[in-house]
Amino acid sequence: MNPEPIHFYVISDSVGETARKVLQAVLTQFPTVEAVLHPYPFVRNSEDLQAILNEAKQSNGVIIHTLVLDDLSKQTALFCEQENIKCHDILKELVADVRDLTKEEPTKRAGAVHQLDDEYFKRISAIEFAVKYDDGKDPKGLAEADLVLLGISRTSKTPLSMFLANKNVKVANLPILPEANIPDQLWEVNPKKIVGLTNDIDTLTNFRRERMLSYGLPAETVYTNSERIQQEIDFAMDLYQKIGCSVINVAQRSIEETAEIILQNILANN
Secondary structure (H helix, E strand, C coil), X not given: CCCCCEEEXXXXXXXXXXXXXXXXXXXXXXXXXXXXXXXXXXXXXXHHHHHHHHHHHHCCCEEEEECCCHHHHHHHHHHHHHHCCCEEEXXXXXXXXXXXXXXXXXXXXXXXXXXXXXXXXXXXXXXXXXXXXXXXXCCCHHHHXXXXXXXXXXXXXXXXXXXXXXXXXXXXXXXXXXXXXXXXXXXXXXXXXXXXXXXXXXXXXXXXHHHHHHCCCCCCCHHHXXXXXXXXXXXXXXXXXXXXXXXXXXXXXXXXHHHHHXXXXXXXXX
């Protein structure tokens, strides 16, 4: 097992969704690998690209790209070859095969797959919504959301919100703490649109200790204390019962698995 995290630099001259999905599919085959994703969408000039390549070199990263503009694609390939950096051009081989079969030249148009249709704008709007109403920044978003996620720290609220946003779901998430006031707006939301997230105490304790260590802080704190964590879990579960919302334990579940439960069993029935 690699003791150090692997840094993946996903570079695109469009939104970068294709490369991200390929990387996600690969990483599901390596559940113990710690991966750090560095997304760089809409890279359209050599200067911006070079700065990213230099950063990848410093962190001994892996580059995954869908750059269709010849000059940027060649710049990336040349740099990676000279600096011995692992580089994967997701589109290159298949584009070449289609060109050979059809005798036609590719358009080399950045972002051609993302036509400015209603579906595309809905997804962008959902992503912007998830960012704006992440981590309880503004309780007003609870009333406008397609889905409200509740959970104590380290129950995957933010990554789950962003994953669902890419499925055109407008998600607001709210952190739950025994000391924090529950906003009045939450009680006005239809419970069928609310999902309470929880986790096992052992998993939460390990996650939180790793998080503190990654910040260079002591592992043993109030944040990682098992009695305190159990108090938070009990408080959240009591709140979920009062609301009457669905509850999902995210322990041993990937973001994709949790999202599928929500899409198929909760949102589909609303």
